[in-house]
Amino acid sequence: MYNTTKGDFLKEFDEVVVPPSVDKGVRLANYLIDYILSYLFGFLVALCLVLSVSAINPYFGTRLLDDEGTLNLLGYLFFLGIRPLYYVLLEGLTKGRTVGKLVTATVAIRTDGKPLEWGNVFARAYSRIVPFETFSGLGQAPWHDQWSNTTVVYKADLMTL
Template structure:
């Protein structure tokens, strides 16, 4: 009927739902020193894991398996060791031994738990030549984070960010400054 206000027959009664949390700003990456310490602790942790695995195999009397491992090319052993160390830990818990020490966790760029596929991608990206030096790029996000869409962040910062708090960078990004493309002349002082 013209002029009458139409109402939906199946409209739900007036219920107010709680508004979703609005996150303020982007989730800051963990500080560079934490990432470097992660790398060092995880390297040691991975070596200890491999030694413990070899010890268990030796105790179990798996001599033929040990022989096959000894004759496997080192590159394949390295890939296997990294997959066995990183994928279960980061895939199930979002953390490794190094990340536990530094209070960091791996998540997606929007703060969700990283999928097993992303974790596998992160692990394989670690084999890109010179990838370890990508930590010195602007934003402190390594290639093994950029490619699969993950980020390593501090646990405390993540909790605050997920609660909707605006989280500022703890320290200014100390990567090499961006090149000046303004075309202006720069003056440099000659070396003495």
């Protein structure tokens, strides 16, 4: 007869197995690729907005360009909102992938090994606008990973689990 009172013999099935996080060099490559593409995305969205508004009111742009301070503030606020939108759309719709992650064959997952949910995606995206968040990656895990309970792993490592 088996003694099941000493311990749970199915305990190993409860353990969460998460592949190791990618190294800082891969994270830097992801960051640089996505940084450039998020600004390109922002430029294209801004261009579409400017063309649309100019078609409706041709004088809107000339009045806006007269005040350089307002134009700079609007540009800053616009790109502050566009960068998170880039990440929300890509990571949300592709379950943790961005163009940078596609190039490096990596994926963002939750720390419990499961795919990202929309809450994780929003937390990752909007924590990136915190000042100096970029430099948090020089330590252990970047703030956007810590605050959203996520990590970035190689896609191939996920497939072998």
